[in-house]
Amino acid sequence: xxxxxxxxxxxxxxxxxxxxxxxxxxxxxxxxxxxxxxxxxxxxxxxxxxxxxxxxxxxxxxxxxxxxxxxxxxxxxxxxxxxxxxxxxxxxxxxxxxxxxxxxxxxxxxxxxxxxxxxxxxxxxxxxxxxxxxxxxxxxxxxxxxxxxxxxxxxxxxxxxxxxxxxxxxxxxxxxxxxxxxxxxxxxxxxxxxxxxxxxxxxxxxxxxxxxxxxxxxxxxxxxxxxxxxxxxxxxxxxxxxxxxxxxxxxxxxxxxxxxxxxxxxxxxxxxxxxxxxxxxxxxxxxxxxxxxxxxxxxxxxxxxxxxxxxxxxxxxxxxxxxxxxxxx
Numbered sequence: 001x002x003x004x005x006x007x008x009x010x011x012x013x014x015x016x017x018x019x020x021x022x023x024x025x026x027x028x029x030x031x032x033x034x035x036x037x038x039x040x041x042x043x044x045x046x047x048x049x050x051x052x053x054x055x056x057x058x059x060x061x062x063x064x065x066x067x068x069x070x071x072x073x074x075x076x077x078x079x080x081x082x083x084x085x086x087x088x089x090x091x092x093x094x095x096x097x098x099x100x101x102x103x104x105x106x107x108x109x110x111x112x113x114x115x116x117x118x119x120x121x122x123x124x125x126x127x128x129x130x131x132x133x134x135x136x137x138x139x140x141x142x143x144x145x146x147x148x149x150x151x152x153x154x155x156x157x158x159x160x161x162x163x164x165x166x167x168x169x170x171x172x173x174x175x176x177x178x179x180x181x182x183x184x185x186x187x188x189x190x191x192x193x194x195x196x197x198x199x200x201x202x203x204x205x206x207x208x209x210x211x212x213x214x215x216x217x218x219x220x221x222x223x224x225x226x227x228x229x230x231x232x233x234x235x236x237x238x239x240x241x242x243x244x245x246x247x248x249x250x251x252x253x254x255x256x257x258x259x260x261x262x263x264x265x266x267x268x269x270x271x272x273x274x275x276x277x278x279x280x281x282x283x284x285x286x287x288x289x290x291x292x293x294x295x296x297x298x299x300x301x302x303x304x305x306x307x308x309x310x311x312x313x314x315x316x317x318x319x320x321x322x323x324x325x326x327x328x329x
Contacts, residue, residue: 059098068223072210078129100119
């Protein structure tokens with residue numbers, strides 16, 4: 001379920017618990033995201049539809065949607081609430097999940113093995129009971145299947161709504177590739193349909209059976225209102241004021257019915273739609289930059305290294321700026 005475990009290694013970085021007080025706290029470390037490169041011998045190589053979509057900066061928009069879908073399953077909500085530090089660092093789980101997925105999909109065999117072992121260690125202690133007494137475990141096949149399905153569906157939803165990177169043929173290829181990734185994660189054979197059309201029907205039925213509990217709403221409330229002031233101080237307070245409405249609008253826009261209302265979210269109105277349109281234009285510009293830079297490395301370099309650098313999109317710049325903001329390398 002991507003919950004963070006105390007077994008993760010930690011490094012120290014500064015944050016602000018109050019506007020004028022700098023302190024330090026440990027944060028989980030893991031593989032980088034966006035991935036620095038896509039290996040030609042990876043599970044999903046550089047020419048895959050998955051490499052094109054999952055290294056694009058706009059894929060970050062899929063994170064809150066996927067998480068809200070996940071916690072609408074009570075077992076996942078309890079696992080996140082009981083075993084994650086999402087309240088103090090809500091995006092660590094998102095970036096950690098993206099980084100792990102990217103390493104397993106695009107890394108070498110050794111990197112893939114290490115990431116899967118890391119994931120298994122993190123999931124091992126994630127077990128307990130929901131508030132109604134139902135047992136849950138991060139290793140339960142139905143929960144593994146559901147978490148994987150939300151990531152696949154959310155990536156496709158963001159592409160359909162905002163990015164338009166994949167045509168119908170590429171979307172089908174993406175789904176087939178994600179089946180291979182699901183096998184690596186431990187999704188049981190035949191747990192999901194063989195075709196994208198079948199998967200879309202499966203997801204619609206699954207969404208209709210979800211239960212948004214008070215625990216799920218609490219997780220969603222914290223994730224959609226990130227504590228930016230803990231990193232940026234007074235500037236973070238301004239960021240919180242701006243980020244929460246944007247995250248709520250984007251997530252409500254992407255969630256299937258009837259989940260927005262069940263999470264207490266409203267579909268974007270006309271004014272918000274204008275802002276989302278501007279976001280779409282920004283992502284379109286990011287796509288042009290990706291296309292321009294993707295062809296930069298010459299074929300000789302790729303032949304020598306066996307690796308293709310992932311697109312140097314704005315998300316990579318944002319990641320660098322974020323590390324500098326918190327004192328990282």
